[in-house]
Amino acid sequence: MTIDSVMTLSNIHMRFPFGEDWRGRPHGFVHALNGIDLEILRGKTLGVVGESGCGKSTLAQVLMGIRKPSEGEVIRNFGADHDVQIVFQDPQSSLNARMPVWRVITEPVFAVTKRPKAELRALAADLAAKVGLRPEVLDRYPHEFSGGQRQRIAIARALSSDPDVIVLDEPTSALDISIQAQILNLLKDLQAERGLTYIFISHDISVVRYLCDEVAVMYLGQVVEHGASDAVLAAPKHPYTRLLLDSIPTMRATGGLGESLSNTDLPSNRNLPTGCFFKDRCELAGVGCDVRQNMVPTEQAQVRCCQTAATTPQKVSA
């Protein structure tokens, strides 16, 4: 089986020093990422989910190459002139209000190489049409647009350097539901047309289910479950994934909410827990949980939990 991966992360660790004593030595480290292994498949969408503070944004920064990991290796399987682009959550602050739209869209191009203005404008017009903006918007300024249109501008900008990978950092969470659907469909169409690879960071499980081929669940800087999104979201194996899915408020929720939300504070990432990171919040915690867990393959996903691995029938080997 050959895996066509566009990026490979192996054992990525990311630590940030905090505080300083009088000699400039840090008081300690914030452990944002603690050993991430991911294959990012070409032309697919990988969803990254997890609660606030689990390291999703740091992971995005490592993927984009604006932060060097403290440990581990990022392998990029694409040409030097291609790159990773990003679409941010908040289209208010991600577009410079002092630039006309055509400049915003083509910034990834003219930031790197000088191009004639006519060429940039033509590129902007082309991309604007692709993302469903009318050509007369090009000379306006970003504040004249609604959230959904601004997000279209941000997507056009991400496309302008013809990237292989686009990181989508909660691109729809600041938008109305109806606009969300439009943007998601636009993203899907663009992916089909251009063979883009998406890394989709989100809180919204239903959006992940709609858009993503694979999903990686993060907890305290680790991936705790990774597999096909249908499988993972339909039948979560890791107790944390279950907790995450249970905590989505639904119209049909009948009790159980209080139970699953009990003891739900994320442990400090300054002093990492010993043993399994999740054991203090885990209902399955028991023998074997006081050692660090490794990813274990199960039927359809990889899970970082010894208990699940032990209780799941090992069909993989069969």
Next chain:
Amino acid sequence: MSDATVSVNPIKRVLSRVDWGYLWYQIKKSPLTLGGGAVVLIVLFLVIFAPVFATHDPNAIDLRARLAAPGWEHFFGTDEVGRDLYSRILYGGRQSVAVGFFVVLVAGFIGTFVGAFAGLIGGRVDVVIMRLMDVVLSVPSLVLIMALAAALGPSLINAAIAIALVRIPIYVRISRGQTLLIREMSFVTAAETFKASKLHILRWHILPNILSPVMVQATLDLGSTILLASALSFIGLGAQQPTAEWGAMVATGRNYILDQWWYSAFPGFAILITATAFNLLGDGIRDILDPKQKAR
């Protein structure tokens, strides 16, 4: 610059971004700003068209009419060699206003660039630049200006240079502070992911976004700069005879203040009115463009 094809003239572009309708609406609501603005316009008009409004040659000596009292022949009287004070005040305003604009432009430009640079680069460069600015700010500014002006030699242009140098730190601080804010915005993070150079970020993201607080400071500074220039001329470090200049006229007029009050009084009023008007206008514009800093 990273772009050689900036189409429209940059001044036009900046002006086109100002919401004039809104500005006018706000100014109308504040009578002090309106009054200050009106006086500023009148002063600028009179000073620019001084040859039209002047009744005499400002440097024409008429010893028969020395120290004449205000009247129809000489609106504001004459000085000790019979020069018409009214005409000299009109021409003298040119010096003051020119120094004001020169200082604000020079200090504003240099200060803004240095501050944005320090804020964007950060680290040791930032520390060194900011400590240097602290040193300048820690010396009383009038003393420093006097020392610099004296070292450069007494003349109006040297006085203007001295004032500009001492005013730079104010702009450095403002533009650095704004740069630190803008640097954290996600459009700058986005630009970093494009592998944009620092120069690109400075040109396209930082400078356009720190312009308005800098402009506010510049308007506020005009009034105090005019005052400072007059003060330097008053103590003899600015404009030299026979150039008409308000501060210098007040200084000479002091010798006659008991008998010929008009000699010092009219140039003094000119300074008072102009500086007040510029300050009122500056305060008003600050409140409009930057409501957070509104003086309570």
